[in-house]
Amino acid sequence: MSTVSHPSDDDRAAAEHQLTVTHWGTYRVTTDNGLLTAVEPVAWDRQPSKIGLSLPGAVQGNSRVRLPAVRLGYLQGKPDNREGRGKEPFVEVSWEQALTLVASELERVKTEHGNQAIYGGSYGWSSAGRFHHAQSQLHRFLNQFGGYTASTNTYSIAAGERVLPHILGDLDELQRQHTHWAELAQHCELFVAIGGLPLRNAQVNGGGANDHALGYWLQRLSDNGCQFINVSPVRNDLAGVPDAKWLAIRPGSDTALLLAICQVLIEEDLFQHDFVARYTVGFERYAAYLRGDQQGEAKTPEWAAPITGLEATAIRQLARQMAKKKTLINMAWSVQRARQGEQAYWALVAVTALLGQIGTPGGGIGFGYASTNLAGADRRRFSGPRMPAGDNAVDTPIPVARIADMLLHPGDAYEFDGKTRTYPDIRLVYWAGGNTFHHHQDLNRLIEGWRRPETVVVHEQYWTAQAKFADIVLPATTSLEREDIGSASNDGFMIAMRQHLPPFAEARDDYAIFSLLADKLGFGSRFTEGRDVRGWLENIYQASRPRAEAEGIALPDFATFWAQGKLEYARPSEPQILLKAFRDNPDAAPLSTPSGKIELFSATVAAWGYEEAPGHAYWHAPEQAAQQKQKRRWPLHLLSSQPRTRLHSQYDHGLVSQQSKIHGREPLWMHPQDAAARDIRDGEIVKVFNDRGELLAGVILTPDILPGVVQISTGAWYDPLDPQQARSLDKHGNPNVLTTDTGSSRLGQGCSAQTCFVDIERFDLPLPEITAWQPPQFVKWSP
Ligand SMILES: Nc1nc2c(c(=O)[nH]1)N[C@H]1C(S)=C(S)[C@@H](COP(=O)(O)OP(=O)(O)OC[C@H]3O[C@@H](n4cnc5c(=O)[nH]c(N)nc54)[C@H](O)[C@@H]3O)O[C@H]1N2
Ligand SMILES: Nc1nc2c(c(=O)[nH]1)N[C@H]1C(S)=C(S)[C@@H](COP(=O)(O)OP(=O)(O)OC[C@H]3O[C@@H](n4cnc5c(=O)[nH]c(N)nc54)[C@H](O)[C@@H]3O)O[C@H]1N2
Ligand SMILES: [Mo]
Numbered sequence: 120m121s122t123v124s125h126p127s128d129d130d131r132a133a134a135e136h137q138l139t140v141t142h143w144g145t146y147r148v149t150t151d152n153g154l155l156t157a158v159e160p161v162a163w164d165r166q167p168s169k170i171g172l173s174l175p176g177a178v179q180g181n182s183r184v185r186l187p188a189v190r191l192g193y194l195q196g197k198p199d200n201r202e203g204r205g206k207e208p209f210v211e212v213s214w215e216q217a218l219t220l221v222a223s224e225l226e227r228v229k230t231e232h233g234n235q236a237i238y239g240g241s242y243g244w245s246s247a248g249r250f251h252h253a254q255s256q257l258h259r260f261l262n263q264f265g266g267y268t269a270s271t272n273t274y275s276i277a278a279g280e281r282v283l284p285h286i287l288g289d290l291d292e293l294q295r296q297h298t299h300w301a302e303l304a305q306h307c308e309l310f311v312a313i314g315g316l317p318l319r320n321a322q323v324n325g326g327g328a329n330d331h332a333l334g335y336w337l338q339r340l341s342d343n344g345c346q347f348i349n350v351s352p353v354r355n356d357l358a359g360v361p362d363a364k365w366l367a368i369r370p371g372s373d374t375a376l377l378l379a380i381c382q383v384l385i386e387e388d389l390f391q392h393d394f395v396a397r398y399t400v401g402f403e404r405y406a407a408y409l410r411g412d413q414q415g416e417a418k419t420p421e422w423a424a425p426i427t428g429l430e431a432t433a434i435r436q437l438a439r440q441m442a443k444k445k446t447l448i449n450m451a452w453s454v455q456r457a458r459q460g461e462q463a464y465w466a467l468v469a470v471t472a473l474l475g476q477i478g479t480p481g482g483g484i485g486f487g488y489a490s491t492n493l494a495g496a497d498r499r500r501f502s503g504p505r506m507p508a509g510d511n512a513v514d515t516p517i518p519v520a521r522i523a524d525m526l527l528h529p530g531d532a533y534e535f536d537g538k539t540r541t542y543p544d545i546r547l548v549y550w551a552g553g554n555t556f557h558h559h560q561d562l563n564r565l566i567e568g569w570r571r572p573e574t575v576v577v578h579e580q581y582w583t584a585q586a587k588f589a590d591i592v593l594p595a596t597t598s599l600e601r602e603d604i605g606s607a608s609n610d611g612f613m614i615a616m617r618q619h620l621p622p623f624a625e626a627r628d629d630y631a632i633f634s635l636l637a638d639k640l641g642f643g644s645r646f647t648e649g650r651d652v653r654g655w656l657e658n659i660y661q662a663s664r665p666r667a668e669a670e671g672i673a674l675p676d677f678a679t680f681w682a683q684g685k686l687e688y689a690r691p692s693e694p695q696i697l698l699k700a701f702r703d704n705p706d707a708a709p710l711s712t713p714s715g716k717i718e719l720f721s722a723t724v725a726a727w728g729y730e731e732a733p734g735h736a737y738w739h740a741p742e743q744a745a746q747q748k749q750k751r752r753w754p755l756h757l758l759s760s761q762p763r764t765r766l767h768s769q770y771d772h773g774l775v776s777q778q779s780k781i782h783g784r785e786p787l788w789m790h791p792q793d794a795a796a797r798d799i800r801d802g803e804i805v806k807v808f809n810d811r812g813e814l815l816a817g818v819i820l821t822p823d824i825l826p827g828v829v830q831i832s833t834g835a836w837y838d839p840l841d842p843q844q845a846r847s848l849d850k851h852g853n854p855n856v857l858t859t860d861t862g863s864s865r866l867g868q869g870c871s872a873q874t875c876f877v878d879i880e881r882f883d884l885p886l887p888e889i890t891a892w893q894p895p896q897f898v899k900w901s902p
Pocket of ligand 3: 273274276
């Protein structure tokens with residue numbers, strides 16, 4: 120069993136407890152008189168993220184929630200006051216008044232409508248510490264209160280999470296077992312990166328990213344002669360490899376490309392017969408579909424060329440090249456955040472199965488190398504301590520991205536992964552640690568749904584739109600204002616996070632808030648188990664021991680860890696190769712699919728009779744036709760990608776994000792050809808619009824994006840010009856006023872933000888002031 124390395128002199132900062140952990144890195148913190156004055160990257164991080172530089176200034180700035188606050192109309196108990204959400208001023212109240220209000224409302228809803236009427240899905244990344252993980256705290260609290268309607272899967276990768284168990288295995292498991300970069304550096308000859316390998320996205324890892332190594336590994340692979348192909352509408356998605364070949368594919372067409380590659384591999388007999396026979400089921404059914412036997416055209420490169428925008432010869436050549444070389448094909452998560460996203464993953468599984476390199480050191484399959492800092496890291500898989508949430512007595516979670524459907528259509532039936540379910544009738548929404556007004560699609564539709572429940576409670580650090588659209592806002596501390604443990608899967612470190620700052624104004628940590636509420640509701644001691652925060656840190660640390668040992672890590676006792684301030688686990692002694700055990704012996708180590716093999720055809724999925732998912736990787740022509748129709752009206756395909764200057768909406772108000780804005784608006788990438796046709800010049804402000812909404816953005820012209828495609832980052836705080844008006848212009852550039860709120864398909868019901876069509880025109884009116892980061896208006900009121 121490997122032991123934990125002991126800190127050397129270099130780790131003085133850790134021992135002196137100067138560290139803080141964020142999802143994008145560990146930093147050394149300097150404070151002066153209760154103020155945060157500086158953060159600096161730690162020595163063991165090879166390529167630290169600049170995002171941390173946003174903390175000073177932002178953490179103790181004007182955007183913080185200072186006191187508990189209640190929306191005026193709600194506090195007054197006006198009839199039909201729900202329409203006032205996002206429009207009315209707030210009244211600052213005492214903690215006692217706010218908590219009494221929340222507790223009595225929880226009781227009322229539970230008594231009158233049952234626990235199912237409470238929505239606690241509360242999606243969101245919150246902060247990095249494992250104990251003060253807002254979502255876990257909320258779930259534990261609501262579970263002990265009798266349960267709540269939860270959400271399942273992620274915005275990130277729901278379509279993939281749902282399709283893969285039927286055809287390859289559990290995605291979470293696969294993600295942690297990705298072939299180490301060091302193996303690829305030695306063996307991989309061709310790395311096909313669908314959606315690229317953007318360095319910006321590998322800045323983050325849920326729970327912490329201590330060592331940013333993607334840049335280093337891309338260089339090593341290149342040095343060893345690995346050839347990279349960037350299959351993406353955007354050239355700089357593989358900026359880490361300057362000589363990468365760029366195949367500028369149309370968004371949403373990757374499935375067609377991969378089907379055509381499969382067709383070539385079969386027609387030219389370039390596929391691995393032995394692998395297919397031993398490790399897969401359903402080859403004949405899939406091959407017949409590719410040949411166009413029952414219906415439809417053969418899925419040839421000539422068929423795929425007009426769909427993808429690539430040359431048929433280029434597609435054929437790519438297939439031959441893949442068959443000849445040790446080839447890894449990776450797909451960014453973004454590719455499945457689209458209509459029919461499930462099929463892109465299925466087609467990826469099919470191509471790599473035909474190539475027969477799955478389970479080998481230099482080839483095979485990848486899901487999201489570079490989508491975070493996790494995949495491929497040669498670090499222990501141990502994720503560290505975690506806060507147990509307990510069991511939920513209400514067992515009817517909704518697919519996470521169907522929240523607006525749920526709020527708008529209580530009682531309606533919907534299809535999900537082979538089952539028919541019914542949306543619950545939600546009366547109270549409780550959120551801690553997420554920003555729906557950042558993350559959900561078609562915000563104007565969301566707002567309509569958001570005004571249906573009777574009560575919305577939000578814990579927030581900052582006056583985000585999420586807080587401004589709540590009834591009761593409870594101010595939460597940041598990580599810098601409390602103690603915690605920083606730790607993440609495949610990261611290799613555990614960090615003692617000390618308290619560096621006093622709580623801002625009257626902010627409290629989520630645990631303290633729920634403890635007080637649980638007290639009022641009669642289960643205080645069950646919730647706290649009599650522990651203070653330090654007691655809990657020790658408790659969850661101890662509870663993580665068996666999982667640590669299973670991963671070959673012997674944790675020191677808690678006091679030693681806390682005194683050292685930092686653990687770095689020895690790297691795994693064995694190189695990791697994804698699905699190697701399955702390849703070595705498929706009988707002894709079968710997949711978790713129904714057949715135990717890779718399912719090129721899935722009888723399970725076929726049995727549901729979904730026309731858009733007939734049981735094998737599939738190109739759904741009616742969906743394509745529907746998109747083409749939209750495109751005739753809205754000719755530009757809008758990609759909303761992850762921001763390099765922040766994590767989602769977090770620290771949009773910080774220095775790093777602010778410096779990237781153009782006249783205060785979010786930058787948007789556009790091809791000069793599309794700009795010329797609209798008389799738009801570099802650096803100008805434009806209006807981006809479709810039938811769902813409109814926003815302002817600042818244009819960056821670049822030839823490095825496919826004409827007909829524009830790209831903007833997510834995360835600019837939603838900032839309606841006139842909150843009193845429906846569908847008001849967003850002054851700031853949140854793409855979700857434009858995106859479509861339909862599930863990826865009935866299979867995954869995932870977020871389909873990337874399927875979005877818009878038009879753009881120059882904005883010549885005077886620029887409205889950005890108010891997103893300002894607190895709402897406050898008024899005084901007492902009964
Ligand atoms: N158009 C489009 N939309 C997308 C995507 C896309 O690609 N395109 N991507 C989607 C994806 S993959 C994701 S994961 C989501 C991300 O969506 P979210 O995870 O909801 O986004 P964040 O901005 O990280 O929101 C976290 C919020 O929690 C608050 N917070 C932080 N720490 C604490 C704490 O300790 N306590 C409390 N109470 N609050 C805290 C922060 O201030 C912040 O407002 O967005 C999705 N939305
Ligand atoms: N700095 C930073 N890093 C992050 C995050 C963040 O907020 N900030 N968020 C994290 C989270 S929660 C997640 S889920 C991951 C998401 O990770 P991803 O989903 O991989 O990230 P994206 O930036 O959305 O997309 C990557 C690239 O895919 C390309 N792309 C989009 N659509 C298509 C398509 O149809 N076909 C092809 N071939 N390419 C396409 C776009 O050009 C885009 O630049 O990122 C994580 N990393
Ligand atoms: Mo995500």
